Amino acid sequence: MTRITLGGAVLRGTVATALMASLMSGSALGAPVDLSKWSPEYVRSIAGTQDFDTAADCGKVTPLDYKGRLTFWYQGVFEGDPDLLRQYYKDFFETFRKTYPNIQLEDQALTYNDLLDKFRTALLGNAAPMAVRLQILGGTEFAAKGYLQPLKPEDVGYPTEDFWPGAMKAVTWDGVTYGIPTNNETMAFIWNADIFKRAGLDPDKAPATWDDVVKYSKQIHDKLGIAGYGLVARKNAGNTPYRFMPQLWAYGGGVFDEATASPTYKDVELNSPQSKAALQASYDMYVRDKSVPVSALTNQQADNQPLFVAGQLGMMVSHPSDYNVMLDLQKKATGADKEKAQTVIDNMRYGLIPTGPDGKRAVVFGGSNIHILKPEYVEGGKVDEPAAKAIICMWTSPEWSLKMAYAGSNPGNLNGFKTKWMKERLDSIKFLDVTTSMLPYGIPFPALPQSPEIMNIIVPDMLQNALTGAMTVDQAADDAAEKVKNLMDGL
């Protein structure tokens, strides 16, 4: 399989100081993992250089013989995740129960799309769990509303400098830290080299710009009669903003100024000419060229995966774990389908996400955070803090923050990059270099309590309004901007 040459692009990415500034603080330079040197080579050089004893470290936070009870909800694995990840989740909870045999753990896994709804409802009835692991968007919302207890990495034995500064922003509200990042990731661009070749495109070269994605998608569709790009525009599904926002930012747009080095979130930019250009690109693919799946409006990325492995989709934006998902799907296939799936896997390529017309490259800086609730919102009115800190210490440890993000993400605790499992992972998880190379281009969602509604409802609504023809591109962008303004005004 041909390896992707990333040198130049990665170099540019690493020195993209404006974007880095949004993720890094001055103190990061003195951190154990030097983010200013970030590159695939640097990541390889530190992998496997340090050993960690998780049980001993967490034993200092909560004694290993501590007796208590903990209710814990978390965003768990879902249908789009590989089996490998399922195993690590199983291992984590088994290990926790062995390490802390006297803590009665009542854990509940929920999918990305269900967790927020259920958690909000539980909070209204003061029936929340003691600790919760939320999507990165959720931290600010619940901290701003006063549901969460202050919680910083030092409370579970780790320095704040061991976590991505951009991720720490997502758990900080009004200058107070309310949670700890468990994992952080950026996605990459995936394509099928065989489809590219048959469509007359360079099989080893990803589209350089989003305008190229539009062209390539049309060319693939016109020549082969299959979908070019795996557009996703479902509402209330995290997949949609994770795929559309990089496009929006690359064109120079945004919901606010979140793509700048020091965002203020004052002015709504969703109806700027740049934002409209990004929306127009999606419109061109869906309506004008009909080169993307028609089902994009009701589907999510998990629906693109079978299309891709069946050789019916040329390009998509996703995690490195999609390679493992393809392997899992291939195992389940039979006869000619199995062979076809193998061809797709052999021709699967990862590259950097395309740039906008001005060379701007962007990706969502995603991930999850872990939090402790205030007792008054918890069922029974009590929080067993030592028990909560025990599980948080374990999950955010270098070992487990790496293992729980093994195939699809990266450790929230930067020391995870130094573990032997990171070394093993670099050898076993294909294309990991590419997604870690995208990290410096990562832009966090606006650190505002209104972000979940903006990203999960208003932005997908804008896409759907434009793509269905219910509104023109201009009208859809103006309508979305108006909704964001009203939301920010508390209407």
Next chain:
Amino acid sequence: MTIVTGKTEARRRLQPGSSGLLRNIWKHRADYAYVLPAIAVMLIVIAYPIYYTVELSFFKTPPGLQLRDKSFIGLDNYTAILTSQVFWKVTLNTLIWTIASTFVAFVLGFAAALALHREFIGRGVLRAILIIPWVISAVAASYIWKWIYHSDFGIIGAVLVGLGLADRPPNFIDNVSTVLPSLIVVNIWREFPFAMIMMMAGLQTVPDQLLRAAEVDGANAWQRFWHVTFPHLRNVSTVTILLLAVANFNSFIIPWIMTGGGPSNASHIWITHIYELAFGRQRWGVASAYSVLLFLMLMVLGYFYVRALAGNERKEGGA
């Protein structure tokens, strides 16, 4: 001579003086004690949520604040709802959804009941097959239909393209014009067995001797149906239609799972819209006001349902 009818006696019982009422309650204390647990449970799980929803509908609940930080705004939520374009769009969708689903499910169910009322080989098997859509989980049915309708590689699309009847798979649920009718078809498929069972039960009550007498008098099949069978089914038909209408007003699973109210809100009906307002956008006050309006509409339907049931009882009592 004074004749005391049942009606007069009932009126006398219902309008006693306060001491008479208390005496009456005391007299029937054992009966009240039996129903007390049920009433207590209903007060907790039904009456209090209704009260709280009504109360909340008069408050502004900004999404960035906790619910306890709500502020009283009187009827503003109701005004905002009734003057919003979305309300009328969602209401129109709800009416189309409810009327079309109820009417077609009833007609199909009635037709199936009439067909299955006759003796023929395989009747039992056919009856069992036709009940399947009603007994399988709505969630499972929604996912199955989502794949049947899939705009890129759904079964219907594949068959049509395979037979050369279409160039590309039809767009059922990713299109603002076709999504609601497509969901209504699924809803009818799921509900018509209920109407069928109700009408089959009703058909059992039609006296054979009347039908035979009509036949002897020279009435043809249509006349026997129209003048004998149908009048006997009027009350069960009313009850079935009302139950279907109430269920359809309250439908959530099929539209939510299949489209989430989309695309572009084209398949939002009241319940899905209320759910999104409350749990997706945390506008608890507005969502409560919507719920109160829906509750009032359902109360009207409920009134007719109770009247229809009472009508049945009166008829049975008089027969």
